[in-house]
Amino acid sequence: MSHQIRVRSASVDDVEGIYDLLKPFAERNIILSRDRDNIFQHLQEFLVAEYDNDLAGVVCAHIYGKNIAEVRSLVVSPAYQKHGIGKLLVEACEHWLAGLGVAKVFALTYVEKFFAQLGYRIVSKESLPHKVWTVCVHCSRFADCDEVAVEKILSDVPIEPMLLIPIVEVEGS
Numbered sequence: 001m002s003h004q005i006r007v008r009s010a011s012v013d014d015v016e017g018i019y020d021l022l023k024p025f026a027e028r029n030i031i032l033s034r035d036r037d038n039i040f041q042h043l044q045e046f047l048v049a050e051y052d053n054d055l056a057g058v059v060c061a062h063i064y065g066k067n068i069a070e071v072r073s074l075v076v077s078p079a080y081q082k083h084g085i086g087k088l089l090v091e092a093c094e095h096w097l098a099g100l101g102v103a104k105v106f107a108l109t110y111v112e113k114f115f116a117q118l119g120y121r122i123v124s125k126e127s128l129p130h131k132v133w134t135v136c137v138h139c140s141r142f143a144d145c146d147e148v149a150v151e152k153i154l155s156d157v158p159i160e161p162m163l164l165i166p167i168v169e170v171e172g173s
């Protein structure tokens, strides 16, 4: 039997599902904690993956500036891990960010081997801009954070804007 995996922009109807996906990993300090309000307020940064019709994964792309964005809140439901969904979510973020003209993407992670398979290289945390840490200061592990910073240059990533607005033809000279 074949199954369908679809990555798409998140909608308000996904907020509860996103919250449920993130919560267990936030409780283990693997990702930053987000309440429902926070997810609503950043909803336009989220992509979700559906496995058939189930919400199977989520990722958030946060832009800090022209030259840097972060892939964060990446979670695939344990029931659907190792099906290629994490890879699809990160690649969709990269295409989306490349389409917006962002030069480089980074992640702070405990799964550096997963990111290495996607072409990310380890960099020193000190090389990241200071504004990156404005979120991290709220983490209980901030003082002794052992996450690894990884980054990827997006210049080779195909440009694929996620939002395609139909071309409208208008009359006029």
Ligand SMILES: CC(C)(COP(=O)(O)OP(=O)(O)OC[C@H]1O[C@@H](n2cnc3c(N)ncnc32)[C@H](O)[C@@H]1OP(=O)(O)O)[C@@H](O)C(=O)NCCC(=O)NCCS
Binding pocket: 025, 030, 031, 072, 073, 074, 075, 076, 077, 080, 081, 082, 083, 084, 085, 086, 087, 088, 107, 108, 109, 110, 111, 113, 114, 117
């Ligand atoms: C990390 C995570 C998102 C990966 O999602 P996934 O859907 O299972 O990953 P994929 O199936 O797309 O894996 C892609 C490749 O990475 C490898 N991979 C997956 N998880 C890995 C891990 N934890 N460590 C090393 N390699 C890993 C897979 O084997 C696969 O390799 P292959 O193409 O040679 O088979 C998922 O395990 C997860 O949600 N973990 C908990 C939360 C977390 O750590 N998030 C990251 C925060 S930055």
